[in-house]
Amino acid sequence: MKLSKFDQRIRRADELAAVHPFAAEILQFYKRLASLQKVLYTSLQEANGNGSAKKFSRLAGEHLDFEFLTANFPEFLSAVEAIAPGPIAQSAQGLRTQSASRWNDRFSTFLFSGPDLEANAGDPESLLVIAFLQPYAEFFADHREHNESDETARVCPFCQGKPVVGVLRPEGDGAKRSLICSLCLTEWKYGRIRCGRIRCPACGEEAVEKLAVYTASQFPHVRVEACDTCRRYIKTVDLTKNGLAVPIVDELATLPLNLWAQEHDYVKLQANLLGI
Ligand SMILES: [Zn+2]
Ligand SMILES: [Zn+2]
Structure with a gap:
């Protein structure tokens, strides 16, 4: 339902x-x-x-x-x-x-x-x-017709919206990464995590030294992923750490992470529903 x-x-x-x-x-x-x-x-x-x-x-x-x-x-x-x-x-x-x-x-x-x-x-x-x-x-x-999804797509395959939050879901021994569209909330797979590597959803950067990950003890299941190449950041909700989280709602609640990112001169990839 x-x-x-x-x-x-x-x-x-x-x-x-x-x-x-x-x-x-x-x-x-x-x-x-x-x-x-x-x-x-x-x-x-x-x-x-x-x-x-x-x-x-x-x-x-x-x-x-x-x-x-x-x-x-x-x-x-x-x-x-x-x-x-x-x-x-x-x-x-x-x-x-x-x-x-x-x-x-x-x-x-x-x-x-x-x-x-x-x-x-x-x-x-x-x-x-x-x-x-x-x-x-x-x-x-x-109710869409499903297409083969492209795991390098940086915008929503359904409405072309930018992602508002990333998600890690349990898969096998590790996690599968996806992005959630800021408009239609479609979730699409984005890249694979190999040896903890990530890829910037704004510019596609993959070089480890260009990608910063920040977490705060207050929110152990949410992290900031920031890119030094394009200076954009997105938050990712790790459902392997907290299966009760609802990514778009947890994203709204984790305001102190936005402050950390702003203080480090990163700009959010896409504002959420409340413009934050
Ligand atoms: Zn969409
Ligand atoms: Zn980037």
Whole structure:
């Protein structure tokens, strides 16, 4: 049952908020956002006959169902307005008063140009559009036609989005590495770990001396992987160390790791749903 993943994310946000008070506020906001996304995902399931929808192997602008999107956007924005911190609530209100054709331009621009979010870019309107499009993209990603995946792909094979977090999953005696898309949340395999070697998901660098890994005792299952060639970093959640982690939620909660990376002049490869 696909829907349970939203409940897993919400439950994980609660667990992490309880143990990391510094992240409690953002996790509470994320939880409410995830509940709104769950409603959208459910509407899509109903509108598309629970999985009998047309299948795409890639998501592109021409696959946008403007009728569905413009019908649901105002309600989503009103709901966000009621739960969001000040500046985001104001942006939601501003977006709600724009015309449907302006919204459609934003939706298609977003998917045609490929989602690209700089961390701390300070554009709440883009974040709202992404939060709204995410369950839409995720629904079609969940029902996509599968292609052979390329283990060197640095963007999502389904929607061309950049990865927001890396994952290590147990495999045999070691771990298998994958990346999770910042928009549709597709997880794709990325490289193999040989003798602990990693490859930069931003530029493909593989030279050990160019790649830094940082961990903090506070989060033994999450590490920063930073590249000295392109100065980008991504966090990777190690499910071999903590099988209860939900990578996109643990990524949100591990704020001190972002600070370490910023202090060392690394820029995040892709901002998360909350623009961090
Ligand atoms: Zn994607
Ligand atoms: Zn790099």
